[in-house]
Amino acid sequence: MKIEIKNNKIILLNLKDFNAKQIVECGQIFRFKEEGNKIYVNSIDKQCCVYTFLDRVEIVTEDIDYFYNFFDLDTDYTKIKNQLKNDSFLRPAIQFGYGIRILKNDLFEMIVSFIISANNNIKRIQKSIEYLCENFGNNLGTYYAFPKLSQLKMATVNDFKQAGLGYRAEQLFDTIQTLTDEDIINLKTKTTQEQEKFLLSLKGVGEKVKNCIMLFGLGVTNAFPVDTWINKVYNNLTNTINKNRAQITKELMQKYNNLSGYAQQYLFYYYRQNKLK
DNA sequence: GCCCAGGGATGCG
DNA sequence: CGCATCCATGGG
Numbered sequence: 001m002k003i004e005i006k007n008n009k010i011i012l013l014n015l016k017d018f019n020a021k022q023i024v025e026c027g028q029i030f031r032f033k034e035e036g037n038k039i040y041v042n043s044i045d046k047q048c049c050v051y052t053f054l055d056r057v058e059i060v061t062e063d064i065d066y067f068y069n070f071f072d073l074d075t076d077y078t079k080i081k082n083q084l085k086n087d088s089f090l091r092p093a094i095q096f097g098y099g100i101r102i103l104k105n106d107l108f109e110m111i112v113s114f115i116i117s118a119n120n121n122i123k124r125i126q127k128s129i130e131y132l133c134e135n136f137g138n139n140l141g142t143y144y145a146f147p148k149l150s151q152l153k154m155a156t157v158n159d160f161k162q163a164g165l166g167y168r169a170e171q172l173f174d175t176i177q178t179l180t181d182e183d184i185i186n187l188k189t190k191t192t193q194e195q196e197k198f199l200l201s202l203k204g205v206g207e208k209v210k211n212c213i214m215l216f217g218l219g220v221t222n223a224f225p226v227d228t229w230i231n232k233v234y235n236n237l238t239n240t241i242n243k244n245r246a247q248i249t250k251e252l253m254q255k256y257n258n259l260s261g262y263a264q265q266y267l268f269y270y271y272r273q274n275k276l277k
Numbered sequence: 278g279c280c281c282a283g284g285g286a287t288g289c290g
Numbered sequence: 291c292g293c294a295t296c297c298a299t300g301g302g
Contacts, residue, residue, distance in 0.1 A: 117284085161298085164298090167285095167297045206284060208285090212283070268283075272283085
């Protein structure tokens with residue numbers, strides 16, 4: 001990928017591995033706003049604006065280093081797609097979502113966001129997260145930051161219900177009260193097994209949510225989140241009915257190995273966007 | 278009214 | 291272990 005960096009701008013001159021719309025609409029991030037050819041993208045207390053032109057993409061931000069890493073710009077997606085597209089399940093999905101990239105988002109934001117995501121839909125998830133930002137995050141003028149752990153510790157179960165979390169309110173409350181800033185910092189340096197064990201100990205985090213946090217918050221690309229869509233896709237493509245999710249997860253992780261996370265996103269985006277069974 | 282959404286917790290065998 | 295049931299809420 002050809003990349004130029006100028007002052008507060010990252011310029012991408014190769015669009016076959018970067019499509020901003022696909023990146024924000026593939027279900028890995030809940031805080032963004034699309035306005036024509038520009039998309040505002042938020043992560044913790046930072047924001048960038050991604051402009052898409054015919055021949056290039058410009059990422060405008062005060063935090064160049066943060067968003068360079070955030071958009072995973074050092075990873076060669078051409079190579080990843082070439083390795084995956086021999087797979088008949090994936091070929092059409094990769095063709096459709098050719099510009100998807102796995103974001104390296106903030107760990108704490110991912111923990112909270114994906115606890116909220118359980119048995120929920122993306123519109124409602126976005127709305128709830130926006131509520132939390134506006135009521136507990138810092139006002140940064142043109143946008144709100146994602147609340148810090150210390151700020152969410154001020155919230156009551158009722159506050160979370162006000163945010164529209166329903167029965168997830170108690171789960172998130174419990175997890176927020178349990179978590180410490182040290183937990184978040186230390187988690188990044190632990191082994192994959194220790195990370196999984198810790199995440200599963202949190203209320204509201206099960207197998208699927210854990211895999212989302214591993215993938216989007218910790219950059220572990222052999223995590224394969226199996227949600228209702230992937231579940232349907234799998235059963236459809238393999239002519240099975242009601243195979244349990246744990247089994248599907250295990251099977252697909254063995255199949256795709258270190259490329260599991262990428263494979264999963266191409267599948268999720270393609271089959272969900274096209275509403276295929 | 279029913280079914281579904283990027284599922285998890287709990288209990289029971 | 292595997293499996294069934296329940297769980298808020300808004301939209302189709």
